[in-house]
Amino acid sequence: MNYxxxxxxxxxxxxxxxVSSSAxxxxxxxxxxxxxxxxxxxxxxxxxxxxxxxxxxITRLLxxxxxxxxxxxxxxxxxxxxxxxxxxxxxxxxxxxKD
Numbered sequence: 001m002n003y004x005x006x007x008x009x010x011x012x013x014x015x016x017x018x019v020s021s022s023a024x025x026x027x028x029x030x031x032x033x034x035x036x037x038x039x040x041x042x043x044x045x046x047x048x049x050x051x052x053x054x055x056x057x058i059t060r061l062l063x064x065x066x067x068x069x070x071x072x073x074x075x076x077x078x079x080x081x082x083x084x085x086x087x088x089x090x091x092x093x094x095x096x097x098k099d
């Protein structure tokens with residue numbers, strides 16, 4: 001099985017009620033794109049094509065992930081940016097289910 005063709009969404013993010021489902025899916029795609037170099041240069045057009053969303057929706061979702069400290073963006077020029085995954089997430093969450 002080729003795991004480089006799957007997206008990963010941490011359980012902490014999955015449980016975060018402050019982040020929309022679309023933003024969680026975008027995060028998973030960003031994890032896939034950044035795993036080799038630690039960042040990616042993906043522009044909004046590329047991301048919108050991959051997720052079948054509008055460019056403005058991608059802009060909003062990137063801001064949502066950034067505002068909630070899941071990603072960091074560095075802008076080199078107006079239209080060139082690096083997107084980083086923030087790895088400092090609190091991953092302690094109970095998976096115990098109570099009936």
